[in-house]
Amino acid sequence: MAISRSEQKEKTRRAIIDAAIKQLGVEKSFASLSLREVTREAGIAPTSFYRHFKDMEELGLTLVDECGLTLRQIMRKARKRFKKGGSVIRTSVKTFMEVTETNPNIFRLLFHERSGTTHALRTAVDREIQFFIVELTDYIQNIGYEKEAAFAQAEAMVAVVFNAGAESLEAKLGQRTDVEKRAIQQLRYIAAGAKCLHLTK
Amino acid sequence: MAISRSEQKEKTRRAIIDAAIKQLGVEKSFASLSLREVTREAGIAPTSFYRHFKDMEELGLTLVDECGLTLRQIMRKARKRFKKGGSVIRTSVKTFMEVTETNPNIFRLLFHERSGTTHALRTAVDREIQFFIVELTDYIQNIGYEKEAAFAQAEAMVAVVFNAGAESLEAKLGQRTDVEKRAIQQLRYIAAGAKCLHLTK
DNA sequence: CAATTGAGAATACACGTGTAAGCTGAATTA
DNA sequence: TAATTCAGCTTACACGTGTATTCTCAATTG
Incomplete structure (x- = not known):
């Protein structure tokens, strides 16, 4: 048996998703992406799209899920690395930048749809980012800060790192290390500031 | 004489700009805004648009200029206020939030097109934000930091405040004060952190 | 006053879009 | 093997779009 029907279906579904991601370049936002373009790229007929997704919004949500996976990948990777020693901040930023640049388009989607126009997408993106923040909050709480301060x-x-990530994506390769170094410095400010202000109290 | 021809022209131009701003709500991004929609709202024929703008992109750039004006307005207002005493950080954040909420749509444009899809717009938005950052950098340098540290x-x-601004725009009114308080706290972290790290050296 | 200018409108075109309706043929099932 | 299922295709339609062309007619100019 070559390939079962459901395997083929999954394959096509994947082709649609990949086609969408591929098209999400610097010049193309998800909102300006049309069903027909996606299916053309995926190599199927326009109407076949509906065998896999209710509409473009549903595809968008699926893409955001992919973002979520990538964010978790960052966290795992970073944790693994700095457990082997080294600066937590430096390692985390470097990992974030690295993964960002490996999946530029999926992050463009994240950055763009965060302030996007489709409510469902914005909500989904927000959920992923909140999850990321909460994970970080937990870590900071474990270092000995109270919840509210840790969350702030x-x-x-996250605001600083995402800002740097977006900046880096559009920057030329030469400037990327600058952006990264600055981000590290900025996180150090935040960490040190929190420490100062909470020891004073 | 009722109204001169050039006065009328300026009036129509303004009508187009205002129509665009009006339509830039939560549900409508500039990219998804069509020439015909804008002219319909402005009360002129579609083709008359070209008497005022070369294309939609040129209108977009004009809108970004409006953003620039608003940003400068924030800076003037904040400066005026904290010269009369009070916390610089608190006053600045409050002013930013206030002006943001008075011009929600123009700021939505700013937030959205920062990671947008049209190169010209992205560049223009970036220029405005850079200007804002540089102004702040100057201020911080005057307090006694060296250039690089001040810029970081x-x-x-700015990343934190813009993040809060965007968040506040989509938040319900009840949560806005929370967002604002958190932003103030976050800026204090940064300021204190920079202080700590630079006194240590 | 007569001639020119120019903002705005009317009409028309080609094009890309989302999606409804119905068909095909191979994989699956009984 | 015969019946069923269903991924994918073809065709077709109505609709919104940007903009080229051509007109109108009041303000401006000489």
Whole structure:
């Protein structure tokens, strides 16, 4: 037996998703992506799209899920690395940047749809980012901060890192190390600041 | 004489700009805004649009200019206020949030097109934000930091404040004060952190 | 006053879109 | 083997789009 029907279906589904990701370049946002373009790229007829997704929004949500996976990948990778020693901040930022640049388009989607126009997508993106922040909050709490302070720290750090990530994606290769170094410095400010302010109290 | 021809032209131009801003709500991004929709809202024929703008992109750039004006308005207002005493950080954040909520749609454009799909727009938005950062950098340098450190601080602060601004725009009114308080706290972290790290050296 | 200018409108075109309806043929099932 | 299922295709339609062309007619100019 060559390939079962369900295997083939899964394959096509994957082709649609990959086609969408491929098209999500610098010049193309998800909102401006049309069903026909996606199916053309995936090599199927326009109407066949509906065998896999209710509409473009559903595809969008699936793509955001992919983002979620990638974010978790970052966390795992970073944890693994800094458990073997080295600066936590430096390692985390480097890992984030690395994964970002390996999956540029999926991150473009994340950055763009965060302030996007489709409510469902915005919500989904927000959920993924919140999850990321909460993970970081937990870590910071374990270092000995109270919940509220930890959350503020985590949120600020994520804002800075995401900002750097977006900047890096559009920057030329030469400037990327600068962006990265600055991000590290900025996270250090936040960490040190939180420490200062909470020892004073 | 009722109204001169050039006055009328300026009026129509303004009508187009205002129509565009009006339509840039939560559900409509600039990219998904069509020439015909704008002219319909402005009360002119589609083709008359070209008497004022070469294409939609040129209108977009004009809108970004409006953003620039608003950003400068924030800086002036904040400066005026904290010269009369009070916390610089608190006053600045409050002013930013206030102006953001007074011009929600123009800021939605700013937030969205920052990671947008049209190169010209992205560049323009970036220029405005850079200007904002540089202004802040100057201020921080005057407090006694060296250029590089001041810039890193400024950039981080802007990232945090813009993040809060975007969050606040989509948040319900009840949560906005929380967002604002958190942003203030986060900026304090950054300021304190920079202070700590630079006194240590 | 007569001539020119130019903002705005009307009409028309080609094009890309989402998706409804119905068909085909191979994989699956009984 | 015969019946069923269902991924994918073809065709077709109505609709919104950007914009080229051509017109109108009031403000401006000489």
